[in-house]
Amino acid sequence: MLHSEESTEEMLDHFQDWRNSGEMAEVNGTTTTTVRPPALRMVIKKSYSIENGYTSRNRSLIEDAKFEHHEHQVQERAIRQHRRQSISQQFGKDIPEEEEESGDLLLLSEWCDQLDSHAKQAIVPSTLVLSLKTGLEILPELLLILQKYQVHVVHIETRSSKKRNGAFDVLVSVRSSVVALLTGAKELKHVKPLAELIILSEQQLSIKDSWFPRRIAELDNCNHLMTKFEPELDHDHPGWSDAAYRKRRQAIADVAFTYRHGDTIPDVEYAPEEVETWRLIYRQLKELQPTHACKPYRDIFTMLEKEGIYAEDKIPQLETVSRFMKSRSGFSLRPAAGLLTARDFLASLAFRVFQCTQYIRHASKPNHSPEPDCVHELLGHVPLLADPYFAQFSQEIGLASLGVSDEEITKLSTLYWFTVEFGLCKEYDTIKAYGAGLLSSFGELMHALSDVPEKRQFDPFLTAIEPYQDQTYQDVYFVADSFEDAKEKFRMYTASIKRPYAVHYDPYTQSIDVLDTAEKLLTRFEDLKTDVDRIHGAMVTLSNAGSVKG
Structure with missing residues (x-):
């Protein structure tokens, strides 16, 4: 730091x-x-x-x-x-x-x-997307530039520009060394009739794309970017004047900094005063669950208690909770020393991994924490992340964040804030809470379901630009008809995000596939076809079984 x-x-x-x-x-x-x-x-x-x-x-x-x-x-x-x-x-x-x-x-x-030197001179396939300001008369000049730098053209396609009337977009498949491609790209950038140049390559040479993890083990790299929120930097932090609390918090945070993918999450031995803080909050929130929390949250919370994972007299250990979540929805926990950067946090969701703190808020203010702690994570987030439908919605947000601009990350963070953190949903003829920020805060949970704040229908296009409140309770909350409704609307929103490729999570290899070539799309299509054929076969079997019974 x-x-x-x-x-x-x-x-x-x-x-x-x-x-x-x-x-x-x-x-x-x-x-x-x-x-x-x-x-x-x-x-x-x-x-x-x-x-x-x-x-x-x-x-x-x-x-x-x-x-x-x-x-x-x-x-x-x-x-x-x-x-x-x-x-x-x-x-x-x-x-x-x-x-x-x-x-x-x-x-x-x-x-x-x-x-x-070998990597620089290795011949690699790449694709150039050239957006022209005018017609195709400039194309010969562009091809001559590529030829001059020994960038060999394999295939060319043209189409009318969707952005400019009378202009064209040109897709050029090439083979060249990295150095030749870079040199040619530099000269192409100085051709005035060229409006935009995008480079797609197996070696990820796109000059506009942000890095993101492709394999789940690469979340270790995201964890290295962790920036610790230090109570001593903010005089208003409850732990600012408590040296013992800061030392204790640092010791717990060190677990996260040494953790690597595949490790067993070490247990934390919580002090009696920390367990007492947990007990106080646990009792308060549980009283409100029947009337304020959505049914999927209540159902899984009950499961956690029946299996002895959740109780008021002990703070659950992350490894135990993670194994439970994995068996229910495929989500798992990873220890975190505090808030990751927004991009890294959202990227983790794409792998169905939730970055979870292990320290607990200061005992002097049990009903308030200026940043997420284990109370917020375990009582707020975990139950619904173990629900398959909500887990899918959370992963969709993560997948949408991969490789997008900083501006889009801000919008996706806002969507996350008003849904996963402070979302409301309809349940029959009533409104219930599903946001973790509500379900882990006695005061705001009461406030959100009162008549005081404004409640609006969830619309991701409007929600993404809604100003938010972090100093006190929210003035506005967004209500979804259901998790499925929120997920479908969110998919409509992500379709509007500008990204020159799509991404797909492969649960077998726990990796991200970048669908930026026809070959990758065909492979993905064959996988889907196999799944559809299998489902169709199951439907036929059920139908025949029903006929026999009849």
């Missing part, structure tokens, strides 16, 4: 160190570092505090997303400037300030420079 501004060189060093720890290899007798792509990602090194420009007193996923977006922009500008200075020193001439998209090519150059 850094509490002061870093120099450009230091920040670049941190960026280089993180962006993939790398592997040492011998190339032509020289030790070099081979960096695993992708690398174009920023690391937030500042603590989330008012002193460092964080705009809110309390931590929330939405404010995290806004803070991260700002810090990413600051760090990108610094890294691009550092790159310009390096090029200027190398060639003895100044590099002028460039447009934002050209700056992305500078970052891609920085990434390319880290590859070993």
Whole structure:
């Protein structure tokens, strides 16, 4: 955790160190570092505090997303400037300030420079999407540029532009080395009739795509970006003046920093005063569950108690809870030292992994915590994440976040806030709570289902831009007809998100497939066809069995 501004060189060093720890290899007798792509990602090194420009007193996923977006922009500008200075020193001439998209090519150059000589010259298939401002008369010039840099064209398709009347989009399949592709792309960017250039490659060379984990084990990399919320930074934090609490909290947080995918989550031995805080909140909330909590939440909470996992006289251990969730919905828990960056937190949901804190709020304020703690996670989130329908909705939010812009991350964080955290749903002729922020807060649960706040029908397009309240109770809550209704509406919303590919979660390999080629789509289609055939066969069997009984 850094509490002061870093120099450009230091920040670049941190960026280089993180962006993939790398592997040492011998190339032509020289030790070099081979960096695993992708690398174009920023690391937030500042603590989330008012002193460092964080705009809110309390931590929330939405404010995290806004803070991260700002810090990413600051760090990108610094890294691009550092790159310009390096090029200027190398060639003895100044590099002028460039447009934002050209700056992305500078970052891609920085990434390319880290590859070993074999990786640079290896021939890889790629696809260029060229959006033209005019007609196809400029196409020969663009193809000549590719030819000049030995970027070999394999296939070309054209279509009328959906953005500009009279213009065209051109899809060009090519084969070339990474260096040749990069060099050709740089010159293409200077052709004025070219409105936009997107690069798709098996080596993930897209200069616009954000990094995201492709395999569940890569969530270990997300965990390395954890930024600890430190009570000593905020005078209003209940634990600010309690040195013993801060030390205890740090000891619990250390469990998360050493955890790796596949490890058994270590148990935490909670102190008697911590269990007493849990008992007080547990009793209060359980009294409200029959009248205020939705039925799926109540049903699974009852299961947790019957299996001896939940009780008022003990704080559940994450490993035990995780095994229960896995058997019910496929979700699992992973220990967290605090709030992840918004992008990393949402990405974890795509793998049906929930990042869960183990420390508990300060005993002086049992009904309030400025950031998530185990009370919020275990009493608020866990029961519904063990419900298959709600688990699917949560995973949909995670999948929608992969590779999208910072602006979209902010909108998705807002959607998460008003649904998973503070959502309401209809249950017959009444309204019940399903949001974890409500189900883990006695006061706000009472407030949300009173006549005081405004209640609106859930519409993700409007919800995503709704201002939210983090200083006191919400003024507005959104009501879904059901989990299925919320999921279908959310799918309509995600279809509007601009992303040059679709993603699919493979539960067998616990990995993300990027569906950006016809071959991948065909494979996915065959998988779906097999599932549909199997379901059809089951329907026929049931139908025949019914006829025999009749």
